[in-house]
Amino acid sequence: MSVESQAGPAAYGSFRPRRSVLYLPSSNERALEKAKTLPVDALILDLEDAVAPDAKATARENACAAVRSGEYGRTELTIRVNGIGSEWHDADIAAAAAAGPDAIVVPKVNSAEEVRQLVAAMEAAGAPDKTKLWAMIETPDAVLDAREIASASERLTAFVLGTNDLNKELGAELVPGRQPLLTALSLTLLGARAAGIAVIDGVWMDVKDLDGLRAECVQGREMGFDGKTLIHPGQVEPANEVFAPSAEQVEDARGLIEAFEAAMAEGKGVATYKGKLVENLHVDTAKKVLATDAAIRAL
Numbered sequence: 001m002s003v004e005s006q007a008g009p010a011a012y013g014s015f016r017p018r019r020s021v022l023y024l025p026s027s028n029e030r031a032l033e034k035a036k037t038l039p040v041d042a043l044i045l046d047l048e049d050a051v052a053p054d055a056k057a058t059a060r061e062n063a064c065a066a067v068r069s070g071e072y073g074r075t076e077l078t079i080r081v082n083g084i085g086s087e088w089h090d091a092d093i094a095a096a097a098a099a100g101p102d103a104i105v106v107p108k109v110n111s112a113e114e115v116r117q118l119v120a121a122m123e124a125a126g127a128p129d130k131t132k133l134w135a136m137i138e139t140p141d142a143v144l145d146a147r148e149i150a151s152a153s154e155r156l157t158a159f160v161l162g163t164n165d166l167n168k169e170l171g172a173e174l175v176p177g178r179q180p181l182l183t184a185l186s187l188t189l190l191g192a193r194a195a196g197i198a199v200i201d202g203v204w205m206d207v208k209d210l211d212g213l214r215a216e217c218v219q220g221r222e223m224g225f226d227g228k229t230l231i232h233p234g235q236v237e238p239a240n241e242v243f244a245p246s247a248e249q250v251e252d253a254r255g256l257i258e259a260f261e262a263a264m265a266e267g268k269g270v271a272t273y274k275g276k277l278v279e280n281l282h283v284d285t286a287k288k289v290l291a292t293d294a295a296i297r298a299l
């Protein structure tokens with residue numbers, strides 16, 4: 001299981017919130033400046049889809065300079081490289097590994113073998129231990145092999161859904177509620193959680209429709225995603241709010257743990273909180289709520 005596991009209680013101490021994970025084109029210097037001021041949990045400095053071919057080299061330099069600058073506070077900094085087999089991929093991996101972001105995000109990862117090759121390339125390029133690999137799941141092959149991919153290396157600590165590519169590959173229609181995508185989303189979640197890694201939902205493309213974004217964030221949270229990838233600063237606050245535990249959840253988590261500990265101290269075989277039976281697994285979930293709340297407050 002990954003040392004960064006978001007699933008087991010042992011990992012709560014190293015928990016990093018990923019409620020809001022914002023893409024920005026690394027060729028856009030204004031966006032790189034703006035990102036320093038945003039209350040975002042993580043940034044994906046993009047070299048792939050959002051960057052035109054003639055801007056790829058500049059984007060690569062900008063992304064690496066941003067990582068080295070130390071000007072993004074506690075925001076987790078990642079670089080999305082161009083895809084395996086593209087003309088830019090090898091140079092992107094080499095430059096990103098040398099810059100040492102928190103993670104290198106690789107689009108369209110399709111197999112466990114690709115993960116092993118990516119990790120070997122990162123390590124050959126001198127990636128420090130802190131630089132993890134995040135794999136984008138955006139094809140049927142990847143969804144069907146999600147567990148094997150998620151377990152392929154300790155360096156792989158998160159899946160990122162590429163729901164636009166996935167929709168295209170499935171021949172599915174984009175509809176409210178994402179019914180055609182739900183099987184793929186669930187299989188990806190199952191694979192990630194079985195291996196104990198994080199999993200971040202895909203983007204909401206209509207930057208003006210914040211109600212639609214909020215509804216999709218709620219759906220993602222209910223399914224079990226850690227957070228949502230975003231494309232515009234205006235999407236950060238709604239995602240942060242939806243994926244954070246509410247004040248009531250935090251209060252209940254404290255109350256539940258107290259009730260359980262008091263019952264155990266009194267030698268009772270069972271504990272209850274607000275009329276409901278409390279077991280160890282509920283205490284684990286409550287501890288995760290408190291760890292998430294503490295990690296968000298520490299940002």
Ligand SMILES: CC(C)(COP(=O)(O)OP(=O)(O)OC[C@H]1O[C@@H](n2cnc3c(N)ncnc32)[C@H](O)[C@@H]1OP(=O)(O)O)[C@@H](O)C(=O)NCCC(=O)NCCSC(=O)C[C@H](O)C(=O)O
Pocket residue numbers: 022023024025030031032034035046049050138161162163164165166202203207231232233
């Ligand atoms: C969508 C945009 C092109 C809109 O840009 P713009 O017209 O500049 O928006 P605004 O005028 O409203 O911007 C206001 C200020 O915010 C800054 N800004 C805009 N977007 C970002 C951003 N993503 N990160 C940081 N800062 C941003 C502007 O510079 C303005 O700043 P200022 O003037 O100083 O106030 C644009 O939002 C954009 O390019 N978004 C990112 C698009 C992207 O990265 N796409 C690729 C990722 S999604 C993907 O790949 C899908 C996946 O692979 C799949 O398969 O699903």
Ligand SMILES: [Mg+2]
Pocket residue numbers: 049107138162164165
């Ligand atoms: Mg994609």
